[in-house]
Amino acid sequence: MFKGVKDKVIVVTGGTGVLGSTMTRALASKGAKVAVLGRNLDKANTLADEINKSGGIAIGISADVCDKEALVTAHAKINKKLGPVDILINGAGGNHPDGTTSQEFYSEENQKDARTFFDMELDGMDHVFRLNFMGTFLPTQVFAKDMIGRKDCSILNISSVSAVLPLTKVPAYSAAKAAISNFTQWMSVYFAKEGIRVNALVPGFFLTEQNRTLLTNTDGSLTDRGNKILSQTPMERFGDPEDLVSTLLWLCDPASRFVTGTTVAVDGGFCAYNGV
Structure with a gap:
């Protein structure tokens, strides 16, 4: 029996990103009281204002997920304005150029100007590692305290297909997301x-601000990497942020009360396909 998330206080870290904002809007549309947590307060407030104007309940909160003191301050503000936290969505994450290689394979030849x-x-x-792993550990350490001794509370982390099948060029990101799946x-x-369920979403390839230039050219055509990814995705398309919503709502709903410790892929079959 689906109870939904109505009146649940939900914190979404990374809530202003492409995927995070979609999840935030979806939760608010179902009656949740949502705290949009991001580093940029203006963006968080803009999204919260949009939700409030459409009849939902949301507040914007500024905090760095790697700064525990900032999270403690954010926690106090959320408790004062919305109440104790029922659900935490650890949506903050990302990559960095200095944690990548420029080529898929190492070779003694053609290493000029390459990052090996x-x-x-x-x-x-x-x-x-700090952004992805500690950026999940610290918010959980701060916000999960509200869940102790209460019913229908849960934590949802965001892992990645790169945790299942390490992607070329992004060793730091792949390893950090593998840590998220293990930590889940x-x-x-x-x-x-305590009855607190902890699960993880494993998004496939979605066009976000971080990866759009890696997967598509300025004219909208696919890059070589974009073509390679779609060739390994049985559904032959990138995900739409809305594709995450049904799984998000299911994992947050008390109806999934016996589901914990699992990672659910929303990837068009990418993790299931071995290339032949």
Whole structure:
């Protein structure tokens, strides 16, 4: 029996991004009280205002997911304005150029101006791990305290197909997202006695602000990498942000009360396809 998320207080980190804003709007449209948490307060407030004008309930909150003090301050504001947190969506994440290689394969030849594994900087690797892993760990540590001793609470992390099948060129991002999937399972066991469910979404390839230039050219045609990805996606298309909504709502709904510690792929079959 679906109860929905009406009147649930839900925090969405990374809530102003392409995928995050779609999830935020979807949750608000179902009656949730949503805190849009992002580094840019103007963007968070703009989205919250849009939701409020359409009859929903939302507030914009500025905080860096890697800054615990900022999260504690955000937590106090959310509690004061909306109440204790019922559901946390850990949507913040991303990559960094210094955590990537410029070529798919290492070769002694043609290494001029290339960024190889040996050129990758610690700062870039650290940035990617902090944003993706610590940016999930710290918000959970702060907001999950509200869930202790209460019913129908849950945490939803955002993993990636690169956690399942490590993608070329993005070793830091792939490893960090693999850590998210592992951490999801660990937390699901740790919080099981409290009835707090912990799951993860595994989005396939969606055109976002971060990857649009990697997958498409300025004229809208596909890059070589974009073509390669679609050739490995049985449904032969990129995802639309709306494709995440039904799975998002199901995992947040108490109807999935026996579902915890799982990662659900919304990827057009990418993770299921072995290329032949």
